[in-house]
Amino acid sequence: MARPNDEVEALLQEYADLLAITGGDAFKARAYEKAARAIGGYHEDVSTLGVRELRAVPGVGKSIAEKVDEYLRTGSVPAFEEVRARIPAGVRQLITIPTLGPKKAAVLHDELGITSVEELVEAIKQERLRDLKGFGPKTEENILHGIELMQQAGGRVLLNVAMELAEEIVAELSEVVGCQRCAYAGSLRRYRETIGDIDILAASDDSAPIMAALKNLDVAGEVIAGGEKKTSIRTTKGLQVDLRVVPLQAWGAALQYFTGSQAHNVRTREIAVHAGLKLSEYGLFDVETGELVVSETEEEVYRRLGLAWVPPTLREDRGEIEAAARGDLPRLVTEDDLRGDLHTHTDLTDGVSTLEDMLATAAERGYRYYAVTDHAPNLVMQRMSDEKMLAQRARVRELDGKYRGMRVLHGTELNIDADGEVDWPPEFLAGFDVCVASVHSSFGQSSEDMTRRLVRACENPHVNIIGHPTARLIGRRPPVDADLDEVFRACARTGTALEINSFPDRLDLRDEHILWAKRFGVKFAINSDAHSTMNLGVIGYGVGTAQRGWLTPDDVINTWPLTKLRAFLRKGSRRS
DNA sequence: GCCGTTTTCGGCCCGACTGTTTTCAGTCG
Numbered sequence: 001m002a003r004p005n006d007e008v009e010a011l012l013q014e015y016a017d018l019l020a021i022t023g024g025d026a027f028k029a030r031a032y033e034k035a036a037r038a039i040g041g042y043h044e045d046v047s048t049l050g051v052r053e054l055r056a057v058p059g060v061g062k063s064i065a066e067k068v069d070e071y072l073r074t075g076s077v078p079a080f081e082e083v084r085a086r087i088p089a090g091v092r093q094l095i096t097i098p099t100l101g102p103k104k105a106a107v108l109h110d111e112l113g114i115t116s117v118e119e120l121v122e123a124i125k126q127e128r129l130r131d132l133k134g135f136g137p138k139t140e141e142n143i144l145h146g147i148e149l150m151q152q153a154g155g156r157v158l159l160n161v162a163m164e165l166a167e168e169i170v171a172e173l174s175e176v177v178g179c180q181r182c183a184y185a186g187s188l189r190r191y192r193e194t195i196g197d198i199d200i201l202a203a204s205d206d207s208a209p210i211m212a213a214l215k216n217l218d219v220a221g222e223v224i225a226g227g228e229k230k231t232s233i234r235t236t237k238g239l240q241v242d243l244r245v246v247p248l249q250a251w252g253a254a255l256q257y258f259t260g261s262q263a264h265n266v267r268t269r270e271i272a273v274h275a276g277l278k279l280s281e282y283g284l285f286d287v288e289t290g291e292l293v294v295s296e297t298e299e300e301v302y303r304r305l306g307l308a309w310v311p312p313t314l315r316e317d318r319g320e321i322e323a324a325a326r327g328d329l330p331r332l333v334t335e336d337d338l339r340g341d342l343h344t345h346t347d348l349t350d351g352v353s354t355l356e357d358m359l360a361t362a363a364e365r366g367y368r369y370y371a372v373t374d375h376a377p378n379l380v381m382q383r384m385s386d387e388k389m390l391a392q393r394a395r396v397r398e399l400d401g402k403y404r405g406m407r408v409l410h411g412t413e414l415n416i417d418a419d420g421e422v423d424w425p426p427e428f429l430a431g432f433d434v435c436v437a438s439v440h441s442s443f444g445q446s447s448e449d450m451t452r453r454l455v456r457a458c459e460n461p462h463v464n465i466i467g468h469p470t471a472r473l474i475g476r477r478p479p480v481d482a483d484l485d486e487v488f489r490a491c492a493r494t495g496t497a498l499e500i501n502s503f504p505d506r507l508d509l510r511d512e513h514i515l516w517a518k519r520f521g522v523k524f525a526i527n528s529d530a531h532s533t534m535n536l537g538v539i540g541y542g543v544g545t546a547q548r549g550w551l552t553p554d555d556v557i558n559t560w561p562l563t564k565l566r567a568f569l570r571k572g573s574r575r576s
Numbered sequence: 577g578c579c580g581t582t583t584t585c586g587g588c589c590c591g592a593c594t595g596t597t598t599t600c601a602g603t604c605g
Contacts, residue, residue: 027588031577061578099594101603136596186605199605225593232593242605244592257590262605269589274582280590 004047008068009040011080017092018083020102021109034059037263039068041318041512043519047072090116098146099139107132117147149238157239158474159541160504162188162195169200169217169241176213178204180248185258189312191544193474193507197240199258207245214243250282252297257281263317264310271305271321279305313547318515332547333526335540337559340369343413343436343467343499343527344536348392349375349384351531355395361533363403369562371434372396373411376423379440386428393431407562409433413467418442418449420456422463429462434569436499436527438467443480450482458490464569465525466491468501468508476505484513488520495571497523497557500549502542503535514549523568524556 016032054065094105166184186199224232272279283295294300307324314320345351411434414422470479
């Protein structure tokens with residue numbers, strides 16, 4: 001399901017890397033990087049665009065537009081092939097080793113003829129790096145260590161793993177005497193689906209005790225770097241934690257800077273430069289006088305740049321800068337907007353908590369309505385039967401409104417089979433208040449078959465929500481291959497919502513797909529897919545993902561009042 | 577290579593830390 005945009009992004013990034021390795025104009029390499037990012041995040045499918053339209057993509061000029069066009073038409077670009085022929089793919093691999101960048105990789109290739117990570121390890125063993133200028137014993141050690149790390153870990157961890165650790169660290173550091181403020185920033189604050197390292201920011205006049213506290217954490221494995229303003233450790237499990245300590249008066253500028261993303265920061269700094277200002281983690285300064293303009297809060301920094309405060313989940317340079325400048329950033333959906341959860345399980349199937357416990361916990365969260373959606377019989381291992389389901393429904397009706405007045409909906413999670421059919425005949429399905437339908441098998445179907453399968457499920461008048469639409473498991477199973485344009489169109493046409501499944505290893509749909517689907521007029525349901533009372537809280541990760549997809553409360557059916565929701569659940573064809 | 581109510585030339589985001597250096601290049605975020 002590689003989007004043409006993703007493919008072109010990868011191609012341009014590769015060329016940028018190779019340019020960096022071959023030396024020459026560093027700005028040229030940066031221009032390709034910038035264009036790569038812009039195309040990766042561009043809302044239109046680049047394979048449908050000609051040279052003129054490609055040039056409308058920010059950062060894409062005549063030269064890159066022509067190369068992209070050529071690539072899309074012929075599958076190759078001579079300029080790229082030429083540099084590829086000179087720099088073996090293995091050399092590019094070298095720069096993925098931490099502490100080894102393009103300059104050192106070039107030296108290794110040019111001086112020693114090294115073309116792969118394996119050859120590099122061998123060369124170090126043979127002490128062949130000893131004579132190279134700029135390579136000392138510590139460099140060798142760092143390279144070997146970096147290779148080791150790369151081999152034992154994919155590097156990134158799931159959002160919840162990083163979040164739990166970060167909250168612990170923030171709590172610990174906040175206790176240090178002299179610590180005036182402490183918070184996590186970085187991709188974690190932006191709710192990216194996986195996290196490469198944890199960024200912690202603290203405010204204090206005396207950084208030493210806070211740095212020491214970080215190094216002394218139980219989870220601290222090794223110290224990667226330790227300075228007055230910045231300290232980096234690696235936890236015993238291999239996750240890097242960066243701590244920056246700034247004076248309290250620089251808090252806003254520092255938080256803005258360390259939240260990123262890099263692309264967003266480049267944009268904000270460019271705006272500063274054009275206004276005769278300089279933006280750094282210490283504040284916004286007047287270039288002429290060197291005087292500090294603002295720095296205490298993020299709001300002030302953005303305002304002085306002529307921008308509304310940008311929610312962290314939007315800071316990816318996907319149009320939020322322009323929207324902030326125009327003053328029409330979306331009013332993003334929040335966890336408080338959610339009136340209910342529409343995909344949950346009990347111990348009747350594979351959940352571990354009873355119906356009563358789930359309802360009690362849901363009611364405590366303040367939900368106004370809540371759907372119980374246990375698995376249907378076609379997932380044979382769940383041992384569902386008509387009798388069990390009807391008995392549960394009777395119990396649900398008894399408990400409806402008994403927990404703080406919360407309305408309880410009776411639903412099910414159907415299984416979309418390889419042909420797009422679901423469990424039970426229509427007359428039985430009609431008895432449910434809400435039906436989620438999901439793919440649980442035959443993940444490897446062709447794009448054509450999978451598309452037909454999902455569209456068929458949407459066309460079923462009883463299917464209200466497509467559960468975890470791409471069925472991916474982050475780091476373990478790729479998304480199914482389908483023509484998402486077709487699927488999104490079918491959802492919009494039939495009044496079928498797409499789920500944003502909040503489980504941290506799913507987060508499915510993902511942010512970019514949400515943005516994409518929204519343009520078709522699709523509605524969404526942010527669900528926990530909870531299998532125990534403990535899981536109901538994961539819905540916060542789904543909300544973060546929805547925000548990354550620019551969703552407002554109106555886009556999300558489980559923020560709606562129950563009467564409006566019920567009307568949606570009747571779908572167009574069954575409107576009474 | 578891109579881009580322009582400072583511009584079609586001359587800029588391009590900014591700073592911390594490390595390691596190998598005697599004043600700075602490379603890497604990272």
